[in-house]
Amino acid sequence: MQQLFTHITNYHPLSTEAQNALHDCFEKLTLSKNEYLLNEGQVCRHLYFLEDGALRGFYNLDGKEVTHWFGFEQDFVTSFHSFITGRAAVENIQLLEGSILWAISKEQLAELFNRFHEIERLVRIAYEKYYIRLEERFVNAQFKTATERYENLLLQSPHILERVPLGHIASYLGISQETLSRIRSKL
Amino acid sequence: MQQLFTHITNYHPLSTEAQNALHDCFEKLTLSKNEYLLNEGQVCRHLYFLEDGALRGFYNLDGKEVTHWFGFEQDFVTSFHSFITGRAAVENIQLLEGSILWAISKEQLAELFNRFHEIERLVRIAYEKYYIRLEERFVNAQFKTATERYENLLLQSPHILERVPLGHIASYLGISQETLSRIRSKL
DNA sequence: CGCCGAGTTGAACTGAATCAAGAAACGTGG
DNA sequence: CCACGTTTCTTGATTCAGTTCAACTCGGCG
Numbered sequence A, B: 001m002q003q004l005f006t007h008i009t010n011y012h013p014l015s016t017e018a019q020n021a022l023h024d025c026f027e028k029l030t031l032s033k034n035e036y037l038l039n040e041g042q043v044c045r046h047l048y049f050l051e052d053g054a055l056r057g058f059y060n061l062d063g064k065e066v067t068h069w070f071g072f073e074q075d076f077v078t079s080f081h082s083f084i085t086g087r088a089a090v091e092n093i094q095l096l097e098g099s100i101l102w103a104i105s106k107e108q109l110a111e112l113f114n115r116f117h118e119i120e121r122l123v124r125i126a127y128e129k130y131y132i133r134l135e136e137r138f139v140n141a142q143f144k145t146a147t148e149r150y151e152n153l154l155l156q157s158p159h160i161l162e163r164v165p166l167g168h169i170a171s172y173l174g175i176s177q178e179t180l181s182r183i184r185s186k187l
Numbered sequence C: 001c002g003c004c005g006a007g008t009t010g011a012a013c014t015g016a017a018t019c020a021a022g023a024a025a026c027g028t029g030g
Numbered sequence D: 001c002c003a004c005g006t007t008t009c010t011t012g013a014t015t016c017a018g019t020t021c022a023a024c025t026c027g028g029c030g
Helices: A002-011 A016-025 A080-085 A106-115 A117-143 A146-156 A166-173 A177-185 B002-011 B016-025 B080-085 B106-115 B117-143 B146-156 B166-173 B177-185
Strands: A027-031 A036-038 A046-052 A054-061 A064-072 A075-077 A092-095 A099-105 B027-031 B036-038 B046-052 B054-061 B064-072 B075-077 B092-095 B099-105
Touching: A002 A016, A002 A046, A002 A117, A016 A099, A016 A106, A016 A117, A046 A106, A054 A166, A064 A075, A064 A166, A064 B117, A080 B117, A099 A106, A106 A117, A117 A146, A117 B064, A117 B080, A117 B117, A146 A166, A146 A177, A166 A177, B002 B016, B002 B046, B002 B117, B016 B099, B016 B106, B016 B117, B046 B106, B054 B166, B064 B075, B064 B166, B099 B106, B106 B117, B117 B146, B146 B166, B146 B177, B166 B177
Parallel strands: none
Antiparallel strands: A027 A099, A036 A092, A046 A075, A046 A099, A054 A064, A054 A092, B027 B099, B036 B092, B046 B075, B046 B099, B054 B064, B054 B092
C-alpha cells in the first residue's frame, strides 16, 4: 500500500489523518491473468489503484473486441463513465497479467470528500492530469496517421510492446493488426 | 451573470457566501467576431464562461488550420493544457460570433478553492462531465467512420451547422471539407 | 458589374481494411 | 523432452473510404 501513498503524493501531499482515513477505505485485491475486473452490463462501483500488473478495457463491436485503453502499475483504473453516472458499463476490464489492486467504493470516496477537503483536491488534480492525457490521445486519434501513432507509442511507453499482444495494441491505436505488423516491418 | 450561476447550479448548488465570492472574481468580457481570445505561444491564464456567442479552438498544422473544438453559450472554455500546466498554448481561440464572456484567473480560482471546499467540489464535478464528453469524442474519432461521426453531430448538436462554416466542422470531425460535402449530399 | 469566400463536384491517388493463407511461438499433457 | 493444438504474428492480393488537386457554382457585397 506504500506505493499508493507515494504515488498520491506526486499529485498532492496529504495530512496524516487523511492518509489514515484513506488507508481504512482501500481494500486489497489479487487477480490472476485473464480474470475480469468488470463485465459489460455491470455498474462499476469502485475506483482501483493498480499496484502491480496490467489490464485492458475493451468493448465488443460487431463480434470483435476493441481495446481502447490499458492500465499498468501506478495507474488509477475504473470504467469512468459507469463509475460516475452509475449506469451500466459498455466495456469490460480484463487482467493481462496477475495483478495487485487496491479498491475503494464510490460511496466511501464521497464520504472522504466530505470529511477531507484535501482528498477532494487530490482527486481534482488527478482529473486534470488524466484529462490532459486523454486530450493528447484524442488529437493523435483524430489528426495523426497510423505510423505516427505507433511511433508516438514507442517513444512514450515502449514497455507496452513486451507485455501486451500485438492485436490489442493495434486496436488501442485504432488500426488493424495486419497494418500494425506491416508498420513494424518497415523499421 | 445570472446565467453563469444558473448553469453552475446544474453541477452543484453553492452557498450564498461562495456565490458572492465567485461574483467578485469574474470579470465581464465582450469580444466581436474574428477576434482572438488566445494566440498560440501565449500562456492561457484564465478560465472563461461563455454566456453568449460562439468560438473555436484551432492550431496550425502544415500551414492548415485544424479546428479541434467549439465553444457555445453556457460552456466553460480555456486552453486546458496551457491553463493547467502554465506552459505556452499550441492552439488559438478565435471568436466565431460576437460574444459575452466571464473570465476568472487561475490564481483567483486557486484562492477560491482554498476558501471554499464547495467550489473545488463544483469544479471536480464539472471535470467529470467534461471528461466523459471527451471520452465519447475520442471513441468516435478512433472507431467510427466519417459518416457516422457526422450523423452523430447532427443528433447531438444540429444547431452547430447553421452557425459554423462547413470547413471548420469538417476539421472538427477529422475529415476534409470535400468529404463532408459529399456525405451531406447523400442525405 | 466583377470579385471573393463558401460550398460542391469530378477524377486520380493512397493509406489502411479486409480476406485468406502461412509461419512462428507457446503451453500443456503425455 | 517431444508432439500437438492454440494463439500470435506475418505476408500477399484485393477492395474501399477518404484525401488531394482542380475546376466550377452560387450568393453576397463593394
